Amino acid sequence: MIGAEFQAIYVMWLREMKRFSRSRSRIVGVIIQPLFFLVILGFGLRGAILPGLTGDYIDFIAPGIVAMAILFSSMFTGISVLWDKQFGFLQEVLVAPISRFSIIIGRTFGGATISLLQGFIILIISIFLGVTVSSTAGLFLTIIFMVLLAFTAVGFGLILASLMRDFQGFQIIINLIILPLFFLSSAIVPIQTNENLPKFLIDASFANPLFYMVDGLRGSLTGMNWVFDPLINLVIVFIICAIMMGLGTYFFSKSEA
Amino acid sequence: MKLMTSDIIKTENLTKKFDNFTAVDNVSFTVKQGEIFGFLGPNGAGKTTTIKMLTTLLNPTDGFAEVVGFNIIKQKDEVRKKIGIVFQEPALDNELTGRENLDFHARMYGLDKKNRKTRINQVLKLVDLVNKKDEYVNNYSGGMKRRLEIARGLMHHPTVLFLDEPTLGLDAQTRRAIWEYIKKMNRDEGTTIFLTTHYMDEADYLCKRIGIIDQGKILVIDTTENLKNSVGNDVITLSCDDLEILIIRIQKEPWIKNIKMYGSSLTLGVEKGEEKIPVIIEIAQSLGLKIKSISVRKPTLDDVFLSFTGKNIRIEEPEPVYKKIARRRLLGR
Numbered sequence: 072m073i074g075a076e077f078q079a080i081y082v083m084w085l086r087e088m089k090r091f092s093r094s095r096s097r098i099v100g101v102i103i104q105p106l107f108f109l110v111i112l113g114f115g116l117r118g119a120i121l122p123g124l125t126g127d128y129i130d131f132i133a134p135g136i137v138a139m140a141i142l143f144s145s146m147f148t149g150i151s152v153l154w155d156k157q158f159g160f161l162q163e164v165l166v167a168p169i170s171r172f173s174i175i176i177g178r179t180f181g182g183a184t185i186s187l188l189q190g191f192i193i194l195i196i197s198i199f200l201g202v203t204v205s206s207t208a209g210l211f212l213t214i215i216f217m218v219l220l221a222f223t224a225v226g227f228g229l230i231l232a233s234l235m236r237d238f239q240g241f242q243i244i245i246n247l248i249i250l251p252l253f254f255l256s257s258a259i260v261p262i263q264t265n266e267n268l269p270k271f272l273i274d275a276s277f278a279n280p281l282f283y284m285v286d287g288l289r290g291s292l293t294g295m296n297w298v299f300d301p302l303i304n305l306v307i308v309f310i311i312c313a314i315m316m317g318l319g320t321y322f323f324s325k326s327e328a
Numbered sequence: 329m330k331l332m333t334s335d336i337i338k339t340e341n342l343t344k345k346f347d348n349f350t351a352v353d354n355v356s357f358t359v360k361q362g363e364i365f366g367f368l369g370p371n372g373a374g375k376t377t378t379i380k381m382l383t384t385l386l387n388p389t390d391g392f393a394e395v396v397g398f399n400i401i402k403q404k405d406e407v408r409k410k411i412g413i414v415f416q417e418p419a420l421d422n423e424l425t426g427r428e429n430l431d432f433h434a435r436m437y438g439l440d441k442k443n444r445k446t447r448i449n450q451v452l453k454l455v456d457l458v459n460k461k462d463e464y465v466n467n468y469s470g471g472m473k474r475r476l477e478i479a480r481g482l483m484h485h486p487t488v489l490f491l492d493e494p495t496l497g498l499d500a501q502t503r504r505a506i507w508e509y510i511k512k513m514n515r516d517e518g519t520t521i522f523l524t525t526h527y528m529d530e531a532d533y534l535c536k537r538i539g540i541i542d543q544g545k546i547l548v549i550d551t552t553e554n555l556k557n558s559v560g561n562d563v564i565t566l567s568c569d570d571l572e573i574l575i576i577r578i579q580k581e582p583w584i585k586n587i588k589m590y591g592s593s594l595t596l597g598v599e600k601g602e603e604k605i606p607v608i609i610e611i612a613q614s615l616g617l618k619i620k621s622i623s624v625r626k627p628t629l630d631d632v633f634l635s636f637t638g639k640n641i642r643i644e645e646p647e648p649v650y651k652k653i654a655r656r657r658l659l660g661r
Contacts, residue, residue, distance in 0.1 A: 075438035082435035090423050159419035163480075166383055167436040168408035 079169040083177025084184070087148065091185050101189050105140040106196060109133060112259065113200070123264030126203075126295045133197040134213075134289040135258030138220060141190040142253070142281070145221045148182025149228015149319070153235060171324035175229065179316070182228070183221035190217045194292075205294030212291035212301055219305075219312045220284045226315035233322035256281035257289075263298045283307045334361045336488050336520045337382060341391035344377050351377040353544035354391065359488070359522055364514055366535035367524040368629065374544040375524035376416055379492050382522070383413050396487045409437070412486035412519075414477045416493045420465045426452075426476050427461040430483060437484035451479035454516075455509055471502035478509055482517065489513070491523040495530060507533055528629040538629070540636055547636045552629065559627040559635055560585040560597020564604060566622040567593045574617055578608070588635060595631070 091097060113129040113136075124131055155161040164174055194213070204210055231244060255262055255276045262268060262276050263286075276282055287304030290297030299307075337359035344352040352374040359365040367375045380386040382395055384404045393400045396410040420429050427448060434444040452458045455475040465473065474494065481489050494510065495503040511534065513519050525531050531538050532552055539549040548555065568574060571594055578596075579587055583604065585597040598604050601624035612619050 078435050078438060082432055086421065086424070086432060089428070090421075093423060158422070159415055159417045160421050161419075162385065162415050163419040163433070164436070166385060166408060166411075166413055167433075168405045168438075169436055170405075 075168075076170060076173045079167070079173050080177035080180065083164075083174060084181040087178065087181025087185065101140065101144050102192055105136050105189070105193050108139065109136045109193065109197065109200070121260060121265075122267050123261035124296065126293075129197075129200065130203050130293045131261070131289070131296050132259060133193075133200075133202040134292050135256075135285055137190050137193050137197065137217065137292075138256070138258055138281070138285045138288055139253065140193045141186045141217055141220050142224050142249075144186035144189050145182050145224030146228040146231075146249070148178070148185065149225045149230075150232050150241065152178070152229060152232035152323070153238060153241075156232070157237065172320060175320050175323055179222060179225045179229075179319075182225040183218065186221045186224070187217055190221070203293045203295065205292065209291045209294060209301075212305070213288055215305070216284060216288045216291060216301075216308065219308050220288070223280070223284070223308070223312045223315045226312070226317075226319035229319035230315070230322050233319075233326040252279055252281045255279050256285045257298075258285045261296065264296075280308075280311045283311065335359070335394075336361050337365075337393070337395050337522060339382075339391065339393040342378065342381060342388050342393050343390040344374075344381060344386060345389045350544050352381070352388075355541070355544070355546050356391075357539055357546060357549055359520060361520055362514075362518055363536050364510070364521040364523065364534050366531040366538040367522070367541050368526070368528070368531045368538050368633070369524075369541035370526055373526075373541045375526075375541060376492055378541075379413070379490050379522070379524060383411055383490055384408055409484075410487045411490060412481035412484065412488075413490040414474070414481045414492065414494060416496060418473050418477065420473060420476060420480075422466040423464065425462050425464055426457055426468070429465060429476065430480055433480045433483050439484060447483055451482050454482070454513060455479045471498050471505070474498065474502075474506060475509065478506070478513070482513055482519065485517070486519065488520040488522060491521060493524055493526070495525070495527065503530070510534055528633065532629050540633060542637050548632075555629065555632045556627045559631045561599050561627075562597075562601030562604075562624055563627045563631050564596040564598055564601050564608065564622065564624050565593055566596075566608065566619055568612060568617050568619045570617055573615055574612060577615055578611060581607075581611075586635070590634065595634070597627070601625075 109132065113132050116128045119128060121128065152161065155164070194217075198204060231241075235241070254260075255272075256279055257263060257276075258281075263273055263282070265273075283299070283304045286298050287301050287308055289295070290299070290301035290304065335358045337357075339358075340356050342352060342355045343350065355374070355378060367378065369375055377386065381388050382393060382400060384400055384407050387401060395407045398406040398410070400407055421432070424432065430448045430451065431444060434447065439447060449458070452461055455478055457472065457475055457479065460468070460472060465476065468476065478491075478494070481491075491510065495506050498506065507530070510521065510523070514521050523534065535552055537549065537551050538555070540547045550558075571589055571592070575587065575589065575594065578584060583598060585599070587597075588595045596608075605622060605624060608622065609619060
């Protein structure tokens, strides 16, 4: 019984791996795009003085780009459940004698593996480009943040996929929800430490779950420019991750093929 | 196996409502072990909804059903283990090969490595896809996809296999081939089959018993043989200038089994149809009526459907995907 569930989790994961490894454009795309941001913005603004920034800009943006790569890739996997819905494959999965929970776990592991792979590639390239690494412990903590971010984003994607019928609303959600959250998370430019911004925007930005992930990543990787102590961020991010995964599981198990 | 009777499927007053619309309305029937049972009805009659309830994908609004002795609401996992299903729309992963699709399925149903390998080969052989097994499903034709799905439905030795419109949208030759596969697996594997169709010839060729369903209600359930006999051994269809006068006169004849008027033509159920044609023509002439056309043929399920619903079965082309998506959006479903 338990063995069957594990086998199902494994095969859900395996399917994600196979699909990803066969789609060359996706592999290239997901690495090139963040790299582009990292190199162009990182070096283009290297000497620039930004309000609220201390130290080198590339140290600031590298953790933000790692977060971006993981965020978008994970969300895509969560949302790709919609493809399965449209192509009917979801029915095949839902009619199998496997708990909904295992199906979600398998899918989440698959999505998280892919996005972490990308996150690590960006991380390694960043280190080669001379981004400051605070300590080995910090690097270890960075990886934990990356894993939590991956799971949170897959969970969020699953919620969207369960609530949506087709891809109509997808672009709107990206433009109206994801991009504002991303920019207000301090991933690209400092928000919370920037005194030029209106106060209400700074206050509101503390309600952005993505901020704690980016801040935690930055604090643990470079040891610079952080707003909260990485360990405080870790607790907050862990709670957010648990909530997202819980909601994702709930909404997915509710949805009918 | 927890099976007290030979009833593989048993439903009592099964009902499904979507908002104000009743898709399946108090449906009760049984399917016996080893038989091929068909649900015949036009599009939108409630066939797919019934299958979705029996396969645990939808919860019924009311009523009760057992599949292989397990309750479809309370024992979903037990039901799922015992059934195979081929959906109306393809449910394959196009980015995997045929063999990988089967392997995925086998693992989801907990088959071990050795069983997976032998069973995959067995089912591929059954549907003649051994040579194509390592090709991506993307490159399969519609008929090949359907065959692969049938093979997949059989992978885990289900007690009952559900086929939802198994030949929808396929050409005549491929349909024949699919029919043969269905008969073969019923014969060789002893699989009980529950299928839905809106093709008369399909139900006639494959099924031992059929239920005719329209607007969510079962109109009649019987063997195909009995249903055809109820219409008469032969069916005479004729048209002439004044049908009503002819009907008044002809219904007095003792050899008329049943008589029905549809639009401008008259359908008569009779014995020995060829011998009755001259008699009918004689009667018409004596009434001064001119017969425009007359024919005799063996009854088909179409006639059965006609006599139970009063209308011809609506045969519609499979709906294009873009239309369906548009409709879903409109309905906000």
